Amino acid sequence: MLTVACLIRVPTEVVKQRTQASPWSTTYNILLATLKEEGVRGLYRGYFSTVLREIPFSLVQFPLWEYLKTLWSLRQGHTLHSWQSAVCGAFAGAVAAFVTTPLDVAKTRIMLAKAGSATASGNIPLVLYDVWRSKGLPGLFAGSAPRMAFISVGGFIFLGTYEKVRRTLL
Incomplete structure (x- = not known):
């Protein structure tokens, strides 16, 4: 499911990232330029790095969310209200986001790299090493x-x- 979602998410993310990096251009012009310079393949640059970011993100977020809900429920002695589950979701999302930020940094650099460059090739370890070498730990968590x-x-x-919704339907 994650890989299918990325088939839609990645092209929009590529255009969004490039538009943010070139605020003087329009989204439409960025889309056309990407298609002209790199073809449809350019819209999927960073697909693999996006999937590799989403997998550990989900592996952190969902188990942590379930754990926090269980812990809070046990402490108060009854099932959580939806707003309490939402608080657990917010915390789990924040932790997952922090932990996977270096992968997000690599994904963004791959998407924004000049076509044909070493970074554009999508070698995630190489990109992470380059960030580490040039900007250190703060660069990985930018x-x-x-x-x-x-x-x-x-x-x-x-x-x-x-x-x-789950509680309403059950």
């Missing part, structure tokens, strides 16, 4: 705070809503 905040809000909304 953008972690806003990423954690954004994903935390998403975890609160989506996992809280999921829990509410």
